[in-house]
Amino acid sequence: MSDAPAPPTLEPLPDAARMRATDAWAIERLGIEGYALMRTAGGALADAALRLAAGRRGRVLVVCGAGNNGGDGYVAATRLRRAGLAVDVRTTVAPERLAGDAARARADWPGPVAPWTGDAVDGAAVIVDAILGTGARGAPRDVAADAIGTLRAAARRGVPVVACDVPSGVDATTGEVPGDAVRATVTVTFHRATSGLWIAPGKDHVGRLEVVDIGIPARVDAALDAEDGTPPAGLLGPAVLDGLARRDRAGTKFRSGHVVVCGGAPGMTGAPCLSARGAMRAGAGYATLAVAGALEPVVAARAPMETLTLALPTAPDGGLAADAAEPLLERLGQRAGTLVVGPGLGRGPERDALVRRLAAGHDGPLLVDADGLAALAGDPEAVRAHGGPAVLTPHAGELARLLDADGAAVGAHRLAHAREAARRSDAVVVLKGDDTLVVAPDGRVAISPGDAPGLATAGTGDVLSGAIGALLARGADPFHAAAAGVWLHLLAGRRAAAARGVDGVVAGDVAEELAAARHAGRPRG
Numbered sequence: 001m002s003d004a005p006a007p008p009t010l011e012p013l014p015d016a017a018r019m020r021a022t023d024a025w026a027i028e029r030l031g032i033e034g035y036a037l038m039r040t041a042g043g044a045l046a047d048a049a050l051r052l053a054a055g056r057r058g059r060v061l062v063v064c065g066a067g068n069n070g071g072d073g074y075v076a077a078t079r080l081r082r083a084g085l086a087v088d089v090r091t092t093v094a095p096e097r098l099a100g101d102a103a104r105a106r107a108d109w110p111g112p113v114a115p116w117t118g119d120a121v122d123g124a125a126v127i128v129d130a131i132l133g134t135g136a137r138g139a140p141r142d143v144a145a146d147a148i149g150t151l152r153a154a155a156r157r158g159v160p161v162v163a164c165d166v167p168s169g170v171d172a173t174t175g176e177v178p179g180d181a182v183r184a185t186v187t188v189t190f191h192r193a194t195s196g197l198w199i200a201p202g203k204d205h206v207g208r209l210e211v212v213d214i215g216i217p218a219r220v221d222a223a224l225d226a227e228d229g230t231p232p233a234g235l236l237g238p239a240v241l242d243g244l245a246r247r248d249r250a251g252t253k254f255r256s257g258h259v260v261v262c263g264g265a266p267g268m269t270g271a272p273c274l275s276a277r278g279a280m281r282a283g284a285g286y287a288t289l290a291v292a293g294a295l296e297p298v299v300a301a302r303a304p305m306e307t308l309t310l311a312l313p314t315a316p317d318g319g320l321a322a323d324a325a326e327p328l329l330e331r332l333g334q335r336a337g338t339l340v341v342g343p344g345l346g347r348g349p350e351r352d353a354l355v356r357r358l359a360a361g362h363d364g365p366l367l368v369d370a371d372g373l374a375a376l377a378g379d380p381e382a383v384r385a386h387g388g389p390a391v392l393t394p395h396a397g398e399l400a401r402l403l404d405a406d407g408a409a410v411g412a413h414r415l416a417h418a419r420e421a422a423r424r425s426d427a428v429v430v431l432k433g434d435d436t437l438v439v440a441p442d443g444r445v446a447i448s449p450g451d452a453p454g455l456a457t458a459g460t461g462d463v464l465s466g467a468i469g470a471l472l473a474r475g476a477d478p479f480h481a482a483a484a485g486v487w488l489h490l491l492a493g494r495r496a497a498a499a500r501g502v503d504g505v506v507a508g509d510v511a512e513e514l515a516a517a518r519h520a521g522r523p524r525g
């Protein structure tokens with residue numbers, strides 16, 4: 001059973017290399033003048049600065065770097081001056097280092113250009129950051145580093161900052177912030193937002209994001225997609241729901257998808273129940289809670305009434321025993337189940353052995369979450385023993401443990417670590433956060449737009465595991481199931497917050513809202 005083959009079309013988020021290729025294609029193959037692109041870009045930057053300057057007294061400070069990002073800054077300065085504003089242009093490099101369009105933009109600026117000094121921010125009403133763009137490499141160095149630090153301090157004091165294309169110091173591809181970075185009020189980016197603008201920690205420097213059409217035709221993206229093996233990252237949106245299988249008149253509860261949630265331990269019986277509830281509300285026709293026999297009565301009492309329970313061997317500590325694997329595998333095989341292992345599972349050698357035996361023995365879709373991931377600490381390769389589609393759903397701390405990496409390093413290099421986990425496990429990895437990243441072993445990436453603070457509460461991860469499990473059970477391929485599950489969960493979180501207030505949301509509300517999230521705007525879906 002497989003869903004529609006066409007991949008969902010999400011808003012593309014190219015990396016810096018793809019943006020350069022796009023630029024080059026438009027200029028070299030379509031004959032679009034590079035300086036025309038720069039004039040449009042700089043004009044949009046000036047418009048954003050004008051809006052921020054309204055009602056504020058003082059000069060606009062435009063800080064220009066060595067490349068075309070600085071070139072956009074000179075164009076913006078020229079426009080702002082023409083609009084009647086006092087403009088102070090500062091440069092982080094000697095003007096003779098400028099070349100090409102940037103040198104031309106510098107020459108077209110009718111005012112003086114002074115070298116960067118820290119006191120330039122004094123009395124500035126608005127600052128335009130045109131220091132580093134998609135051509136930046138590594139942590140800011142030299143004068144650029146000094147200027148970025150000063151701009152950051154000015155922003156902290158409340159001076160609005162417009163970033164040109166990307167806040168200087170943020171890596172446009174990965175969202176990494178290797179040194180200091182500008183914190184923008186508004187980031188004006190050109191043609192398409194790059195992936196780094198949506199990935200933490202860079203995402204937190206972007207402020208309001210404006211994507212401006214600078215006249216590069218969409219067919220350039222299509223031509224480059226056809227040339228490249230791996231498409232650019234995509235921003236999750238409603239299109240991710242396209243192609244998901246739906247129930248039909250001739251269907252049965254098993255055809256709607258069977259999810260088996262394996263988890264639960266003394267003191268943690270709610271987690272598997274929330275996961276099962278998420279699965280049922282995301283479309284599963286049938287859900288089974290596979291738990292330690294000693295806990296089965298408790299779980300049965302708490303579980304959604306539409307679910308079944310399966311009592312399995314209990315370990316001396318009251319959680320699941322390693323030899324629960326065989327009866328569970330038998331049940332999975334009988335009823336073509338998707339296995340979600342981990343919610344509230346608890347830790348310890350019995351669980352370590354159980355998770356490994358399940359991964360190796362189950363050949364249907366598998367999702368490993370929470371304590372299930374802890375059982376694979378330092379050994380994501382263990383998932384490779386699993387023959388079928390697999391999804392891992394760690395948050396940063398769980399991913400650090402899985403990879404035996406430093407927690408702070410995972411936070412600073414989220415995309416790189418998610419990619420490493422996907423490569424080593426050969427599974428789709430969902431690295432959870434405000435910028436949830438969905439990464440496939442073949443290099444595909446989908447990024448959540450986030451902005452659902454109501455989800456920051458206990459148990460919402462369990463609901464997500466069930467939702468993705470339901471989509472896997474219905475036959476979606478693991479990347480599509482994971483991406484669609486993350487999107488539905490995000491919408492459900494926003495809906496729950498709209499109904500209850502951000503601080504009143506509990507995980508059960510999110511599970512209940514999954515159904516409405518799936519059907520919103522798609523009455524038949």
Ligand SMILES: NC(=O)C1=CN([C@@H]2O[C@H](COP(=O)(O)OP(=O)(O)OC[C@H]3O[C@@H](n4cnc5c(N)ncnc54)[C@H](O)[C@@H]3O)[C@@H](O)[C@H]2O)[C@H](O)CC1
Binds near residue numbers: 065135137164190
């Ligand atoms: N997207 C488009 O189609 C257009 C984009 N435009 C703008 O062009 C920049 C990219 O320009 P580029 O010259 O390639 O790179 P930068 O401006 O980012 O400058 C690179 C320059 O900076 C120096 N440098 C690199 N790394 C560091 C560092 N870590 N510390 C200090 N200095 C550094 C080095 O000298 C490099 O040469 C894009 O962002 C848009 O703003 C076009 O204007 C319109 C079309």
Ligand SMILES: [K+]
Binds near residue numbers: 069131166
């Ligand atoms: K910039």
